[in-house]
Amino acid sequence: MWFGVIAPPFITLLVNPHVLRWDDAHWHWTHVPRILGAITLYSNVLVLAQAAAYNAGLARLPLHEIPRPARFALYGLTTVAVVTAGTLLSAPVVGSLVPSMTMHPALLIVQGVLISFLWLGGIYMYRRFMARIREEKRLAHREQLAALDARVRLLQVRTNPHFLYNSLNSAMSLTATDPELAEEVLGRLAKLFRYSLEGSERHVVPLGDEIANAIDYLEVETIRFQERLRYVILVDPSLHPIEVPPMLLQPLVENAVKHGTSRRVEGGAVTVRAEVEGDDLLLSVHDDGPGPDGSRHRGTGTSLMDLGERLRLLYGEDGRLSAGAGPAGGYEARLRLPVRWGR
Incomplete structure (x- = not known):
């Protein structure tokens, strides 16, 4: 103006x-x-x-x-x-x-035409310049989204083989001693494979699907460890439509079993909890094992690092992962991310 x-x-x-x-x-x-x-x-x-x-x-x-x-x-x-x-x-x-x-009206008209051409030329160049800037911003934004998508998919792919390898070991250990039980394990593993493959093609899934996948994994491990592994799912069904990244809970559940239960003679319990606090979804996976630095199994820590990186790429400062000693002992991993209701 x-x-x-x-x-x-x-x-x-x-x-x-x-x-x-x-x-x-x-x-x-x-x-x-x-x-x-x-x-x-x-x-x-x-x-x-x-x-x-x-x-x-x-x-x-x-x-x-x-x-x-x-x-x-x-x-x-x-x-x-x-x-x-x-x-x-x-x-x-x-x-x-x-x-x-x-x-001199003719002279004034000539000057008016010249002034108009210069003004219109300035407007034309300004609009071309702004259009070029908008196009460059659009292309840069598209490139950033493509790079983000590639990094997220890479992190998912790096996580998936890790848990599938461990789950297959559970099935293999039962093949000779209890074929029927091994068949049940393989059936649940088929669901885990299917979810893993479908998850690599989707950016978000309903929280209910994540819970179901975590239960399949825990059931496989329960068949393997029997009474040494117990688990509790504290998630209100009304929260199931909330959209979350795929393969979010499984690495945390796997770590809880690996570090809190598998190497202990007395076994242990795993608790998965979800609740809404304001505009955030809070997810936690807790085990009653020896707590930080108490496990005899020394992992590489890549699963937590990968999960934290995924949250940062997807949500920026709004997605956070924290882990450490639980309120009543043991070990607890906590996720905080924005609530996004699915249809």
Whole structure:
């Protein structure tokens, strides 16, 4: 808006700086405000007239179907016609302020056309420049999303073989001693495989699917460890539609079994909990094992690092992972991420 008001008189002064001394015979510095007012009035009348002509007239034409040279010629002819009409209509008012400005109408029309071309050229270049910036931002945003998607998928792929390998070991250990039980394990493993493959193709899944997948894994391990492994799922079914990244709970449940139960003679319990706090979904996986640094199984820590990186990439500062001693002992991994309800 300010560009449309200020630019035309400014261009006028650039084109003809002597306009401030248009009437040398009777010029005085006190005339400057009146001359500037006449210039501003005249140039803005031209701007408004051209805006009306373009918006009410040319904008209704199928200009995209007209070749560019013909389109520019149409713009030029329209500009000349509008400047001529605007000059003749505004001449009485402008002449009453500065009589010398309307002494040569043809010269004033030529200057008006030149001012209009410069103003329209500036508007055209500005719009082209802003369109280029928007396009570059759009492409940069698309590249960032593609890079983010690739990194998230890479982290998922790095996690999936890890838990599938351990689950297959559970089934193999039962093949010779209890074929029927091994068959049940393999059935649940088939569901785990299917969920793993489908999860790599989706960005989000319902929390209910994550819970079901965690239960399948815990059931496989329960068959393996029998009474040494106990688990509790404390998740209200009303929370099942909330959308979460796939393979979110499984690495935490696997760590709880591995570090809190598998190496202990007395076994242990795993508790999976979910609740909503304000705008955040809180997920936790707790085991009653020896707690931080108490496990005899020394892992690489990549599963927690990968999960934390996934949350950071997907949610920024709104997604957090923390892990350490549980409130009543043992070990607890806690996730906090925005609540996003699915359909």
